[in-house]
Amino acid sequence: MKLEFLNRSENESFARVAVAAFASPLDPTVEELTEIKTAVSEAVSNAVIHAYPDGEEGMVTVECAIDEDRRVTIVVSDNGVGIEDVEKAREPLFTTKPGEERSGMGFTVMESFMDRLEVESKPGAGTKVTMIKNLDIVL
Amino acid sequence: MAFVDSNTTKIEANPLKFSATGKGQACIIRMEGGFFMQIEFEMIDDILIANLDGELDHHTSAVVREEIDKTVEAFHSKHLIFNFGKVTFMDSSGIGVIMGRYNKISQLGGSLIITGCNEYIDRILDMAGIYTIADRVNTVAESIKKLVSKDEEAEGGNEQQ
Numbered sequence: 011m012k013l014e015f016l017n018r019s020e021n022e023s024f025a026r027v028a029v030a031a032f033a034s035p036l037d038p039t040v041e042e043l044t045e046i047k048t049a050v051s052e053a054v055s056n057a058v059i060h061a062y063p064d065g066e067e068g069m070v071t072v073e074c075a076i077d078e079d080r081r082v083t084i085v086v087s088d089n090g091v092g093i094e095d096v097e098k099a100r101e102p103l104f105t106t107k108p109g110e111e112r113s114g115m116g117f118t119v120m121e122s123f124m125d126r127l128e129v130e131s132k133p134g135a136g137t138k139v140t141m142i143k144n145l146d147i148v149l
Numbered sequence: 150m151a152f153v154d155s156n157t158t159k160i161e162a163n164p165l166k167f168s169a170t171g172k173g174q175a176c177i178i179r180m181e182g183g184f185f186m187q188i189e190f191e192m193i194d195d196i197l198i199a200n201l202d203g204e205l206d207h208h209t210s211a212v213v214r215e216e217i218d219k220t221v222e223a224f225h226s227k228h229l230i231f232n233f234g235k236v237t238f239m240d241s242s243g244i245g246v247i248m249g250r251y252n253k254i255s256q257l258g259g260s261l262i263i264t265g266c267n268e269y270i271d272r273i274l275d276m277a278g279i280y281t282i283a284d285r286v287n288t289v290a291e292s293i294k295k296l297v298s299k300d301e302e303a304e305g306g307n308e309q310q
Contacts, residue, residue: 019208023185026206026238044238044269051240055207111214111249115241115277122276 013072017058017088025054025072032074033082038145045123046082046143052116053086053139060106061090061137080145084124087138093131100129178224181216185209190220195259196296197226198289202235205243214246218253227259230292231283234265243270244277251282260284260299262292 011032015021026047033046054070062068073085093099099106100121105114121127124141131137179190186203199217203209221229229250233239251261261283263274274280286292 019206019211020184022206022208023204041269047238048240048273051206051238055240055242058207111245113241113245113248113277115244119241119273 011074014069015072017062017068017070017090019055019058021070022051022054022058025070026050029072029074029084033076033145036076036080036082036145037148038082042143042145046084049120049123049141049143050084050086052119053084053141056116056139057086057088057090057137059112060093061088063091080147082143082145084141084143085138086141087136089136092133092135092137093129094133096129096131179216179220181212183209183212186212188213188216190216192224192226193293194297195225195227196230196293197221197224197228198230198232198293200232200234200289204238205236205246206238206240207242210242210246214249217246217250221253221257227254227257228262228296229254229259230262230264230289230296232265232289233263233267233270234289236266236270239270239273241273241277244274244279247274247279247283260296262286262295264289264292 013025013028015024029050030043030047033043038046050072054072057070061070068088068090071087075083098104100117102118103114105112117127120139120141124143126142128140129137177189178192181188182203186201186205186209189200189202191198191200197220201213205213217229220226231247231250247261247263254261263279263283264286265288266274266285271285274285284295286295
């Protein structure tokens with residue numbers, strides 16, 4: 011599925027619920043759902059906070075796919091300013107907005123709760139965060 | 150000994166109207182919020198209790214931060230108890246809010262206590278190292294007891310000098 015919405019913080023909750031609903035046919039555990047929702051929340055919040063210059067409107071896209079191997083693939087992307095140094099951005103506690111009480115833990119949380127995380131970004135060319143979670147086998 | 154009175158009175162959010170009801174009574178002093186998060190504030194002596202109800206993410210953390218800071222200032226609170234009993238979701242934005250409040254409260258010489266977390270939120274807070282700067286206590290009542298005894302210990306120390 012593909013969702014597109016404005017970079018408004020009100021939409022963060024919607025994105026979480028939409029992805030959780032989309033993954034529900036796989037019958038995830040409560041824990042797996044919470045982990046997925048949290049990872050989505052981090053990625054979408056990053057886009058809302060950082061992708062577009064202050065006050066400017068921009069779109070955030072969330073795509074999701076599930077398959078028979080119980081794998082959930084989520085892609086959060088935007089056409090925003092891009093990340094200058096992806097390595098640095100992924101460092102725990104690093105944030106480009108320290109004055110706003112940001113914990114800098116977004117990518118760390120995504121990495122902990124998902125099985126794979128890939129970040130593609132170039133200054134001026136937008137950002138694409140791909141996350142994959144393999145749900146536990148249901149016997 | 151401090152206790153939380155079940156017959157709490159709602160008081161207007163006007164610092165001029167607020168008057169201490171004496172040691173041992175907690176009152177609901179304000180309620181704020183929007184669609185995703187409501188905060189109910191209770192005050193007991195110089196302890197502010199922030200009862201959060203809803204989701205704590207980037208969107209709602211702005212309101213939570215602002216309202217707690219406003220209330221601490223208006224009512225001259227020294228200590229802060231975060232009651233997560235009704236928090237249904239939290240991500241790393243919640244951690245930012247807690248850290249920010251910790252910085253402000255410790256500047257006032259007070260302490261921060263976190264209570265009411267479910268297993269999952271507990272795990273995140275632990276992961277983020279929040280329990281190295283804030284105590285984790287099971288219930289609001291126990292949190293109040295802990296803060297009161299901390300203060301009494303500190304006062305006792307001063308008297309001995």
